Amino acid sequence: MFEGNCKGLIKLINNFSLLSYGRVYKPYDWYYNPLYVINRVYYIVSGTAYYKDTVQLKPGYVYVFRAAPDFRVCQDENDPVDHVFFDFHTYRGILEQDYIEIDVKSDIRLEGIVHAICEDFNSRMDNSDIAGKYLEIILYYLKDRLNSDSSYSDVTLEALKILHEADVSELSVNLLADLQGRNVNHIIRCFKKDIGITPHRYIAMLKTNMAIAYIDQGHSCSEVAEKLGFGSIAAFSYYFKHETGKNYMEYKQNVSNNKSEGSRFFDR
Numbered sequence: 001m002f003e004g005n006c007k008g009l010i011k012l013i014n015n016f017s018l019l020s021y022g023r024v025y026k027p028y029d030w031y032y033n034p035l036y037v038i039n040r041v042y043y044i045v046s047g048t049a050y051y052k053d054t055v056q057l058k059p060g061y062v063y064v065f066r067a068a069p070d071f072r073v074c075q076d077e078n079d080p081v082d083h084v085f086f087d088f089h090t091y092r093g094i095l096e097q098d099y100i101e102i103d104v105k106s107d108i109r110l111e112g113i114v115h116a117i118c119e120d121f122n123s124r125m126d127n128s129d130i131a132g133k134y135l136e137i138i139l140y141y142l143k144d145r146l147n148s149d150s151s152y153s154d155v156t157l158e159a160l161k162i163l164h165e166a167d168v169s170e171l172s173v174n175l176l177a178d179l180q181g182r183n184v185n186h187i188i189r190c191f192k193k194d195i196g197i198t199p200h201r202y203i204a205m206l207k208t209n210m211a212i213a214y215i216d217q218g219h220s221c222s223e224v225a226e227k228l229g230f231g232s233i234a235a236f237s238y239y240f241k242h243e244t245g246k247n248y249m250e251y252k253q254n255v256s257n258n259k260s261e262g263s264r265f266f267d268r
Helices: 108-122 128-141 154-165 173-180 184-195 199-216 221-227 233-244 248-259
Strands: 002-005 011-013 016-025 039-046 049-051 055-057 061-065 073-075 082-090 099-103
Touching (some): 016 108, 016 199, 039 108, 039 128, 082 108, 154 173, 154 184, 154 199, 173 184, 173 199, 199 221, 199 233, 233 248
Antiparallel strands (some): 016 082, 039 082, 049 055, 049 073, 061 099
């Protein structure tokens, strides 16, 4: 079983960008998971898991979760989770509600592709192109259950597209205004109305996602700071502590400890 992070973090595929994927038993980051602004597809193979403490995630079901700041899952330590996952960004809304659940036995095509994914990921398949195709197929099979269009304004859609395609080290609200040729305050108003948070906050959360993915890949604090456009290690360290509640070394140690305590990964 493994966890893979796409090289360069973002793999752009038909309106979505794949951040990470894999099959993991007893996932360590279910205990500490600040990846707030990503959509998720989970397939629960076995184990006891809960969404927001009350909704049980059933083995044999696929779950699609929309990006939400209050996303939270947990597992029973006496019955750890084995699951396949895809974490991805999209600049279009995919669900009106928090999540949907699908019994794979209700769709023979979905059942077949999910079983193929389980086998490939269990054999440590290291190919983000294939992983991206798998996600694309799953989303295609579920297209009737997902939003075919979003209610976002053109201003917000264009801003989200820029945020997910521009160099993360250059992201700012001023960049959005320059590239869109629009007033900063107008962009902020439209974005907050559609997304529920300001573009400043969205950029901060996006950078947090990428910082964690880089750390999980083994990058040093200075490397992460440079990749994300921070002027110094101190500036990045302050930001990361503020966003996650842990400094770089605390998070790094948390990853190392949990990897040695039963979690199964593949780091690229």
